[in-house]
Amino acid sequence: MIEGDRRFAAFFGLDSSLVTTGLPLENFLDRIHPEDRASVTQDIDAAFSTLRDYAKEYRVGGDGNYRWLMERGRCYASAHGRPLRYAGTVIDVTEQKTTQLRLHESEERYRSLFESIDAGFCIIEMIFDDDGTPSDYRFLEVNPAFERHTGLTDAVGRRVREFAPAHEQHWFDTYGRVALTGESHRFENVAEALDGRWYDVYAFRSGDPDSRRVAVLFNDVSQRRRLELQLRRLNETLETQVAERTAERDRVWRNARDLLAVLDRSGIFRAVNPAWEATLGFRSDEILGKSFLDFLAPEDVERSRDAHAAATNESLSNFENRYRHVDGSFRTIAWQTSVEGDLVYAYGRDVTTERERQEQLAHAQEALRQSQKMEAVGQLTGGVAHDFNNLLTIIRSSVDFLRRPDLPDDRRKRYMDAVSDTVDRAAKLTGQLLAFARRQALKPEVFDVGARLGSVADMLDTVTGARIKVVTQLSSGPCFVRADLSQFETALVNMAVNARDAMDGEGTLTLRLDCSVAMPALRGHVGARGPFAAVSLHDTGSGISAQTLGRIFEPFFTTKEVGRGTGLGLSQVFGFAKQSGGDVAVASEPGQGTTFTLYLPEIEAPEENEPVRGDVADPAADGTGQRVLVVEDNIEVGQFATQILQDLGYDTVWAANAEEALDMLGTDGAGVDVVFSDVVMPGMGGLALAEELRRRLPNLPVVLASGYSHVLAQEGAHGFELLHKPYSAEQLSRILRRVSARGRRVNVG
CATH class of the missing domain: 3.30.450.20 (PAS domain)
Structure with a gap:
């Protein structure tokens, strides 16, 4: 209970009768400003527990109207040393506190201005000889720009003539007049002692006249002068x-x-x-x-x-x-x-000659870049031609044998499998080329890197062989990224194959995952703080020489024997990393092994209802008479696609371009159940067709297929599904079955 007089009640806005007869402590605390309430309670408790004197400034009032009070008091104990009571006085110090706060705010504004202005600023005071004659000045305060303008350091507390013994007497005389008369003065002068710099100076008296202090504001105007x-x-x-x-x-x-x-x-x-x-x-x-x-x-x-x-x-x-x-x-x-x-x-x-030389140099540099580009194109063309001719040889030979009517079933199956496998290898080769060029249309999805790394590690034994020990070091928690899972796993396999060959089939391959790391500067590019997921593969192989290290990501560059590699594996890793917003680093010394580190941007853990990985395959099934509009400008591909769809049980109609397809569909869809269109076509492309159909016929499913599209590579699939060429009849059947079952239009690009 609290007792007090009428002034105490007035201070706190309380009923004086309650204060006189005894006020509950809670009523008293309710009148204290919320920001001060906890500290007041704490200090009161401390005063009672230690029997020490109490002194506290705090605010009281309500509804935004508060006054400052200063309370001083003492705790008294009983004869047994137990706290008995507290007695004190309360004084209204609102006016003094307001003045103090305003002074503090003014000082803060002054300090902020003092620190931030670009002009040099200092405060100096006169120093007198024993006979009272002004002889020098002492620096009392300087701002950060002072050192930048003058080059002088550690000036505070030192005399001006310590820095500039030959300082212009005109400056000293001017400062003296300002200090003695209080009249400000502005002038420009050259400081020979400071490398002949010119300064625009404004001097005025600081403080009371007896202080003999001068504030000097100046700018270096040497260049202008x-x-x-x-x-x-x-x-x-x-x-x-x-x-x-x-x-x-x-x-x-x-x-x-x-x-x-x-x-x-x-x-x-x-x-x-x-x-x-x-x-x-x-x-x-x-x-x-x-x-x-x-x-x-x-x-x-x-x-x-x-x-x-x-x-x-x-x-x-x-x-x-x-x-x-x-x-x-x-x-x-x-x-x-x-x-x-x-x-x-x-x-x-x-400067005509100079500019012409600059233009000639620019032309020469452009010619050099063009030459290098053509050299790379030549290397690329030769490599592609070599690899594709090998693949076409297998297909051509297999087809020749398949035409023989007396070919046994087991050999017929072998040649058919050879054709199918070779087509897959050709598609993979194209994908590696596009990944290197960062033109591959990726299918990003959210997945846990650690989980996928563990799954890939389990199957690497079949890639590396029994004599290579695969060691996995994963982080303790999940680590999520958004990237193309298939390309990610392909990149891991490509790096593992490279490590296997470097170890000549025997050694240790260590797969390590580090989460939330920064990406260092690589190949002349600045680093990034991230966070990034870093997947590293370290082998105990022969290492890579310094001359070779700078070329390992070039397409078709390989140190392997003819027939043992295309030289596209590491270029795929490089292209995938760059297109996914990351990069790949390599560190190696001959005889010490090699470490490849793949950096991918790390993301927050997905929401509970967001699929982490959704690649459940729909069952392949033939059509049941659904009407499919095929949009394809290539006659051979269009005829083949309609034939495949008819063999799968679909009713087909063919349009040679997007404009013709829109005319055929009209405003009601003309009974078409699904539109199956190529992406790259003259005039309106497949993606533009899909967007237009989304606007006109939102319930009509659209499937787009593409071998390559720079629009898709740069901008993604715009929320639509993607069917890559070359595709199989089974893949086409599956995706048509899926989009038909959804009952809504799906874009695949």
């Missing part, structure tokens, strides 16, 4: 030439190889030197009185007009433009201009 001095000297020379026609003026004006000119603010030439005729072929009488715009290349007129306007407003300008030569050609001139009064003084340098 030097440029102004150079231009002023040139202007003075030109003015002297025009006004006095002295011999010195005539020599400079006439012998200068660069262009000198005087123009008015509207851009009319008032004077030009002989270099104009030597450079552009025009006599001075053909130039004077005309606008500089009359001599410019048409493409440069607007930009040069803006540059001239900027020069007349800013007094200093630098730009380039092309001036017409008397023979009709153009010369590139680099200009520097300045303005004094109503005249513009221009200094121009002919």
Whole structure:
């Protein structure tokens, strides 16, 4: 219970009778500001438990209207040392506290401005000799820009003459007048002791007159002063030439190889030197009185007009433009201009040769890039031709044997399997090429890298052989990424095969997963903080030489014997990593083994209702008479596709392009159950057709098939399903069955 007088009740906005007879502690605490309530309670408890004096500032009131109180008191104990009661006084200190807070805010604003301004700032105080004569100044405070402008460090507490013994006496005298009279002063001066720098200085008294302190705000204007001095000297020379026609003026004006000119603010030439005729072929009488715009290349007129306007407003300008030569050609001139009064003084340098050399260098660099590109294309073409000719040889030979009527069933099956397997190998080769070029249309999905890495590790024994021990080191928790799972597993197998060959079939292959790591800088590209999932494969093989290390991701580059590899495995890893937003690193030393690390962007754990991996295969089944519109511009492919669909039990109709398909479907779908369209076609492509059908006939399923589309590779499938060429009849049947069962349009691209 709390007891108090009427002023205590008034402070807290309480009924005075309650305070007089005894107030519950909770009622008292309810009037204290929520931010102060816990600390008041804690300090009261501490005062009672330790019997120490109590002193506390806190806010009381309500509805946003609070006052500051200062409470001081003491706890009293019984004869047995137990806390008995507390007595204290409360004073309203709202006015003092408000003043204190405002002062603190003002100091914070001053400190923020002091630290952030770009100008140098310092506070100095006068130092007197024993006879009372001012002799020097001491730095009391400097801001961060002070060191940047002056190059002086550790200035606080030291004398000015320690840094600059030969400091201009004019500065000291000026500061003294400011300190003694209180009159501010602004001036520019050069500090010879500070490498001849020019400063724009503003000095004013800081604090009371007895403090003899001066605040100095300054900026380094050395560059501006030097440029102004150079231009002023040139202007003075030109003015002297025009006004006095002295011999010195005539020599400079006439012998200068660069262009000198005087123009008015509207851009009319008032004077030009002989270099104009030597450079552009025009006599001075053909130039004077005309606008500089009359001599410019048409493409440069607007930009040069803006540059001239900027020069007349800013007094200093630098730009380039092309001036017409008397023979009709153009010369590139680099200009520097300045303005004094109503005249513009221009200094121009002919940089035509320099710019032509730069263009020639750019052309040479482009030619070199084109040469390198053609070399890569030649290497790529040769590799593709070699591998595809091998595959076509198998297919051609198998087909020849399959035509024989007396071919036994077991051999017929063997040749049919050979054709099917070879088509799969050709499709894989195409996929590896597109992955390297980052043109493969990926099917990203969310999956746990650790789980998939463990599954791949279990089957690597069949790839690496019994003499290679496969060790797996996984993280303790899940690690999710969004990427093409098939390409991810293919990349792991490609790296494992490379490791197997490097170990000559015997050694240890370690698969390791690290989660939430940063990606280092690789091959001249900056790193990224991530987080990334890092999957590394380390082998105990022979390692890779430094000369070979820089080429291992090139397509068709291989150190293996002829027939043992295409040279596309690691290029697929590289392309997949880049297209998935990551990269692949390699570290190796001859005789010490090799480590490949695949970096993929890590994502948050998926929601409970989001599928982590959804690749449940729909059962393949023949059609039951559904009507399918085939859209294909290639006659042979269109005929073959309709034949396949008819053999599968579908009723088919064929359109040669997207526009024809839209006409056939009309506004009601014309009884078509599914649209099966190619992606790459002349005119409207398959993806545009699918988008249009989504708008017109939202309940009509659309299936798009493509061997390659740069749109799909760059932008993805736009939420539609994807059927890659070459596809099998079973794959086509399965996907048509699935989209028909869904009862809604699905885009596959």
